[in-house]
Amino acid sequence: MIQHLTGANGPTIPFYLLFCLLVLAGKPVSAQQPGMMVRIAEIEVRSGYLEEYRTILQEEAAASVKLEPGVIAIFPMVQKDDSSRIRILEIYAGKEAYEQHLKTPHFLKYKNSTLHMVKSLKLLDMDAIDPQLMPALFRKLD
Numbered sequence: 381m382i383q384h385l386t387g388a389n390g391p392t393i394p395f396y397l398l399f400c401l402l403v404l405a406g407k408p409v410s411a412q413q414p415g416m417m418v419r420i421a422e423i424e425v426r427s428g429y430l431e432e433y434r435t436i437l438q439e440e441a442a443a444s445v446k447l448e449p450g451v452i453a454i455f456p457m458v459q460k461d462d463s464s465r466i467r468i469l470e471i472y473a474g475k476e477a478y479e480q481h482l483k484t485p486h487f488l489k490y491k492n493s494t495l496h497m498v499k500s501l502k503l504l505d506m507d508a509i510d511p512q513l514m515p516a517l518f519r520k521l522d
Contacts, residue, residue, distance in 0.1 A: 415474035416452075416511070422502040423466040429497035430463055437466070440490035448484065450477020452518075464499075 425433045434456075441454040452471040459465035472478040481487055508514060 416508075417470075417472040417475055417478050418506040418508060419470040419472075419478075420504045420506060421466075421468040421470060422500075422504065423468070424499040424501075425464045425466060425497055426499045427464060429494075433466070433494055433497045434458070436490055436494055437468075440486050441468075443486035444481060444484070447486070448477070448481055450474065451481055 437456050441456050444451045444454045450473040452473060453469060454471075455469040457467045457469075459467065470478075472481065
């Protein structure tokens with residue numbers, strides 16, 4: 381099933397479209413807005429922990445976006461053909477916002493309660509290809 385983002389007026393945008401527009405637009409590579417940090421986390425969850433992990437992750441992502449002004453997006457997804465593979469698009473206002481995020485009670489709870497559930501973790505720092513598109517993209521979600 382494709383994850384959708386729903387705006388207040390009802391339209392939905394499939395995440396893969398959001399991702400493609402954000403990262404894969406056909407323009408020259410450049411940095412995001414000054415200092416912005418974009419990352420994709422690739423996580424493999426041990427079998428037997430999938431539902432528990434997903435529940436804890438959903439709580440953490442929702443709290444991060446709601447409570448932290450520097451967290452622009454934390455968008456978890458599950459790979460269609462392998463539910464043990466989780467991907468998280470993370471967008472922070474800057475490195476400082478990311479470092480503050482790592483110290484929050486909700487992140488520490490997530491990290492400490494899921495550590496034994498994670499088989500592998502890879503963090504990929506990204507640069508947006510068309511950073512000027514980002515504000516317009518997020519406005520469409522309102």
